[in-house]
Amino acid sequence: MTFDLDSQPQIIQRAAGFALQGWDIAKGWLLSPAAWSQFGLLIAAFVLAWLLTRRLRPMLERLLTPEAGKTSILATIRRFLLIFVPLLLPLLAWGFTAIGEQATRALFGSGAVIAFGKRIFLFLAARILVREIISDGFLKMLGRFVLLPIMALYALGFLDDSIARLNEMTISLGNIEFTVMSIIRGIIAGSILFWIGRWSNDQTGNFIKKQDDMPPATRQLASKAAEIAIFGLAFLLLMNIMGIPLTSLAVLGGAIGVGLGFGLQKIASNYISGVILLLEGQATVGDYVELDSGEAGTIVKTTARAMILETFDGRWIVVPNEDFITTRIINYSDQGSANRYEVPFSVSYDTDINLVPDIIEAAVATHPGVLQKPYPPDCEWRAFGESGVDFAVEFWVNGLDDGKNKFSSDVGFLIWNALKAHNIEIPYPRRVIEMRNAPSGD
Incomplete structure (x- = not known):
């Protein structure tokens, strides 16, 4: 029974060609004494790496683990190196395999099998890096969908052919022409650059915020200037990596200028x-x-x-x-934090109002938050009210009379206690009802 590939779609023909090519390679490896020797070297390299890892990993973890609570530069470096300890096994296997490759090429003139194994160990190292070491969500996603596929193509030997195909495919956008490979390279490089830019901006911002000797406005301005500089540099590097000349962005800059003039004012x-x-x-x-x-x-x-x-x-x-x-x-905070507030109150008409200001001012001055400068507490007469004489006490404090600072409430309690201590009555509304033409009783 024969199977006619010529009648099948192009993608099936390519898949079949790759499968036949892989079968020929596998058959050559299985029937070649040199290939078997390389398989043996691969196994020996892995076993040796596994044995060394069992002895070295506990030692490295003890050496690189700093004491709890230490924040020095050396402790930070040791913590950073500690997270890469899981890469010890695949990297040792890769190193031993590289030594074995040199030996097989010298003895047999061939090292395809052991070179394939060496690439597999690198793929395993990349997999450990993505799954166990990288903790940032964005970098983990980039490693899962970009780094691991690239390393898989590299391990299978298809990376160079894939890059060549992508370099042959071009896209034109006006006067600018670039390959699909340059787009992919730009996406990868742009993602990494702007992640580095975001991280650098966060670190720079935190450093600037800690400079207490700088005025707040200067810290904000320095933080914004650093942000613009970091992301501007990232953009210029990305344009250089993608091979796009900055002069070609002149038309785009003009369009942005027109947009700013109309829709983005x-x-x-x-x-x-x-x-x-x-x-x-x-x-x-x-x-x-x-x-x-x-x-x-x-x-x-x-x-x-x-x-x-x-x-x-x-x-x-x-x-x-x-x-x-x-x-x-x-x-309210522009010229300092001192602000003036006032609390109104009333006293009975039976009170000697000449005594009230001194009593209230002395009472309010006992509050720890009330200031003597720019002015001490000042009790003023305001009006002769319907039920009593109206006063108000003015006082200065640092900060605002908000949720955490209950200045007006505290002063109100002080006024109440002071008036009660001096037997001064706080009036309440009183009404006199006059009954006219009331019926006389029997």
């Missing part, structure tokens, strides 16, 4: 406004601000487009940077 305005805010230091993270609309909150995050405010009730308000430039914003 607000985005550009917000970005530039954010830079101005950072340079002038008018508002930064930690400032408590009140918007022109009446909403207020603490700035918890700044982005290239907007400021994010958190209110006392936990809501987040996203305010475009342009609003901080073009509208009226009250910044």
Whole structure:
């Protein structure tokens, strides 16, 4: 029975050709004494690597494991090297196999079998790297879907042919022409570069935030400048890796300029406004601000487009940077953290009101959060009310009268206790009811 491959689809013909080629290679290996000797060397290399790993791995783990709680540079390096200990077995097997390959090529003039085994050990090392060592989710995904397929092609000997085929396939985009291989290389390199850029940006940002001697606005500006520099450098490196000349991006830059002029005006305005805010230091993270609309909150995050405010009730308000430039914003933290508050109260008309200011001012001054500068507590008469004489005490404190700082509540208790201690009555509404033409009783 014969099977006509010529009548089958092209993909089946290629698969059959690869299968026949693999069968011929396997048959040659099975019938060749040199191949059997190479199989023996592979087994011997693996067994020797396994025996050495059993003895060396516990020693390396003890040597590289630092004492608990140590954060020195040496301890960090030891922890970093410790995570690569699982690669010891495949790398030792690869090294011993490489020595065996040199011996077989010198004796038999051939080393295809042992070279294949050496590639298999590298594939196993890559598999261990992805499954056991890499912990970052993005890098693990990149290793699973990019590194392992590439290493599998390399182990089977198809990598060079695959690269040649991909280099032959070209795609044109206007005046720019590039191969499919360059696109794949750009995707891989871009993913790695921008992951490195993100990691570098996080490390740089954390380092800048720890510089307490720098003003908050300067720290924010330095962090943003570092972010732009890191990702700009990553973009330039990616263009160089893909082989795209920067001059060819002139048309794209012109299109972006037109887009900014029409559809992206607000985005550009917000970005530039954010830079101005950072340079002038008018508002930064930690400032408590009140918007022109009446909403207020603490700035918890700044982005290239907007400021994010958190209110006392936990809501987040996203305010475009342009609003901080073009509208009226009250910044309670801009000129320092001292703020003035007042608490109103009333006393009975039977009270000698000349005594009230000294009593209340002395009582409020005992609060540990109340300041004597810029002004000490000040009790003022406000009005003759319907039920009593209205007063208010003004006082200065550091910070805001928010959830954690109950300044007004504490001062209210002090006023109550002081008035009670001096037998001063706090009035309540009283009404006199006059009955006219009331019927007389019998």
